[in-house]
Amino acid sequence: MSDTIQGPTAMAANPTSKQPWRHPQDHPLRRFISHNRASLGSLVVLVVMMAIFIAANPTVFTSWTLYASVFTTLPVAIFLTVPLVFIVTVGEIDLSFPATMGFAAWMFALLVQAGFPPIVGLVAAVITGAALGAFVGALVVYLNLSSLIATLGMNFVVRGVILIFTEGKLISLSSLGDTWLYAAFSSDIFGLPVQMLWAIAFTIFAVYLYGRHRFGAHVHIVGDNPDSAAQMGINVKMVRVQSFIFVGVGAALAGVFSTMINFTWWPTAGDGYLLPVLASVFVGGTPTWGGIGTVVGGAIGATTVSFIQTGIVGVGLSGFYVQFFNGLIIILSLVGHRWNQIRYR
Amino acid sequence: MAERLIELRNIKKSYGSVYALGGVDLHVDKGEVLGLVGDNGAGKSTLIKILAGAVRPTSGDILVRGKPVHGWNAARSREAGIETVFQDRALAVQQSIVRNIFMGNEIANRFGFLDVEKEVAEAQRLMREIGFTSKVFTPHSIVGQLSGGERQGVAIARSIYREADLIILDEPTTALSLTETNKVFHFVRQVRASGRSILFIGHNIHHVYDIADRFVVMDRGRVALQTSKAEMSSAEDLIRFMEQTAHPTPAEAAQGAA
Numbered sequence: 260m261s262d263t264i265q266g267p268t269a270m271a272a273n274p275t276s277k278q279p280w281r282h283p284q285d286h287p288l289r290r291f292i293s294h295n296r297a298s299l300g301s302l303v304v305l306v307v308m309m310a311i312f313i314a315a316n317p318t319v320f321t322s323w324t325l326y327a328s329v330f331t332t333l334p335v336a337i338f339l340t341v342p343l344v345f346i347v348t349v350g351e352i353d354l355s356f357p358a359t360m361g362f363a364a365w366m367f368a369l370l371v372q373a374g375f376p377p378i379v380g381l382v383a384a385v386i387t388g389a390a391l392g393a394f395v396g397a398l399v400v401y402l403n404l405s406s407l408i409a410t411l412g413m414n415f416v417v418r419g420v421i422l423i424f425t426e427g428k429l430i431s432l433s434s435l436g437d438t439w440l441y442a443a444f445s446s447d448i449f450g451l452p453v454q455m456l457w458a459i460a461f462t463i464f465a466v467y468l469y470g471r472h473r474f475g476a477h478v479h480i481v482g483d484n485p486d487s488a489a490q491m492g493i494n495v496k497m498v499r500v501q502s503f504i505f506v507g508v509g510a511a512l513a514g515v516f517s518t519m520i521n522f523t524w525w526p527t528a529g530d531g532y533l534l535p536v537l538a539s540v541f542v543g544g545t546p547t548w549g550g551i552g553t554v555v556g557g558a559i560g561a562t563t564v565s566f567i568q569t570g571i572v573g574v575g576l577s578g579f580y581v582q583f584f585n586g587l588i589i590i591l592s593l594v595g596h597r598w599n600q601i602r603y604r
Numbered sequence: 605m606a607e608r609l610i611e612l613r614n615i616k617k618s619y620g621s622v623y624a625l626g627g628v629d630l631h632v633d634k635g636e637v638l639g640l641v642g643d644n645g646a647g648k649s650t651l652i653k654i655l656a657g658a659v660r661p662t663s664g665d666i667l668v669r670g671k672p673v674h675g676w677n678a679a680r681s682r683e684a685g686i687e688t689v690f691q692d693r694a695l696a697v698q699q700s701i702v703r704n705i706f707m708g709n710e711i712a713n714r715f716g717f718l719d720v721e722k723e724v725a726e727a728q729r730l731m732r733e734i735g736f737t738s739k740v741f742t743p744h745s746i747v748g749q750l751s752g753g754e755r756q757g758v759a760i761a762r763s764i765y766r767e768a769d770l771i772i773l774d775e776p777t778t779a780l781s782l783t784e785t786n787k788v789f790h791f792v793r794q795v796r797a798s799g800r801s802i803l804f805i806g807h808n809i810h811h812v813y814d815i816a817d818r819f820v821v822m823d824r825g826r827v828a829l830q831t832s833k834a835e836m837s838s839a840e841d842l843i844r845f846m847e848q849t850a851h852p853t854p855a856e857a858a859q860g861a862a
Contacts, residue, residue: 471717471718472718476718479698483699487694487707488708490690492708550696550698602698
């Protein structure tokens with residue numbers, strides 16, 4: 260890299276070249292690949308895995324039923340995974356999202372049960388999720404706690420509150436199926452669960468927020484070098500709290516969608532998502548150290564993780580194999596990304 | 605006479621009973637490179653922090669373009685067009701050059717979405733202005749891929765975008781190879797040519813001598829010498845003077861006391 264700077268002499272030496280020299284990276288396709296290595300890698304993992312499944316059991320894996328069943332619950336995982344990419348990029352972690360999901364969905368269920376229109380419940384749930392996210396974020400950021408431990412604690416506290424007040428009783432919402440909100444958020448279009456479209460829309464929104472918005476830029480910079488960010492006038496603490504709020508909003512949406520799919524709110528709603536969703540973020544190609552990440556990769560990671568469970572059973576193995584292959588695919592993708600990700604210091 | 609950009613008059617800074625600065629007079633003119641040298645503990649860092657508004661002087665006046673400024677702080681410092689480039693923590697190295705240049709000052713529409721094309725065009729203009737062009741990287745390149753001297757270039761381009769009239773470079777060539785140092789010098793000369801000023805702080809006297817138009821030597825919280833390149837025939841002159849201030853011979857010490 261010794262001759263990379265063109266001094267005055269270097270510029271004068273080549274004054275007649277009419278065709279401006281084009282950098283190799285200027286080629287759009289080349290730049291696309293180099294800027295999306297991580298998510299493309301995740302896509303390769305998904306495609307290879309699906310190819311193995313299809314080869315192992317073509318009848319099951321060419322029928323739409325299997326895909327429709329995965330696409331019914333996959334959106335819930337996507338609403339959780341995508342905001343977590345932001346929190347990992349900003350250099351924190353949030354393990355409280357399962358309880359936030361349960362709590363926000365609880366508000367939704369209570370309001371619908373009380374006879375309010377579901378849209379009111381949805382708005383209340385999102386506000387609840389944002390408020391819980393703000394509280395968790397403020398706890399971590401302003402008391403300067405380790406986000407790993409503090410959010411783990413908050414997960415137990417919030418879940419504990421739910422269990423104390425409900426005494427473990429579920430809320431059944433059988434009337435939900437007749438509402439327009441259900442039709443808009445949880446019905447089928449030509450066999451495709453409509454919530455999948457919402458999850459895709461949410462992912463596209465998050466892609467722009469992450470890569471093309473001031474907030475996303477600040478998330479990257481704060482995760483990369485908080486000292487520098489603060490020196491350049493970025494409110495580092497606020498960016499961190501806002502990232503926690505975004506996780507809360509995603510968790511609330513996940514909770515509402517999950518409740519609408521099941522017509523039922525369980526006090527344990529969200530619990531099963533903790534580890535698969537965390538795995539999805541990293542399977543998707545976002546590194547653990549902050550500063551960089553990929554939203555599309557996260558969504559692809561969530562898809563991979565969702566298909567593992569169905570896939571293992573689908574190829575004819577017993578359910579006892581699920582955990583083993585779950586872990587194997589997570590480790591293999593991490594090894595793949597490790598080779599793909601360069602950490603600059 | 606050259607236009608005065610910043611002037612410090614009799615700046616003192618004490619921490620309790622310890623004087624970090626004991627009455628410093630210093631000025632930077634428009635379009636000049638002022639080299640600031642001195643041993644560890646001479647008060648260079650305190651002086652930079654005062655200029656950046658991070659530390660308040662105990663007493664003394666600060667004049668911007670000849671007018672005294674009251675209530676000097678970080679915001680006033682920025683208004684005056686002072687930007688400091690710290691060597692170690694200036695950049696987010698996993699991000700692109702563009703993102704680093706517009707860090708905290710992104711070009712965005714009113715909904716906060718970035719105008720990336722405009723940012724890239726502006727970044728290219730800034731990089732050309734300081735002679736920071738290359739066939740190997742584009743404004744999209746990751747800063748971590750750049751060499752030490754080139755990283756200084758990104759930080760300097762950012763300072764210019766933030767409308768700096770005075771860029772304080774805190775040891776920009778420490779730990780850089782000769783080639784990399786020359787790159788930084790190249791940027792500094794371009795910045796000077798554009799009419800901006802640079803305060804260049806360095807431990808390597810040869811580097812400072814090569815690039816600066818005037819020199820300020822600090823010693824134990826005071827300005828020991830202010831001189832111009834015309835008065836110093838070589839870097840050795842400057843070094844000899846500094847050694848004498850730091851370790852005066854008994855005869856000189858007696859002379860100084862008298």
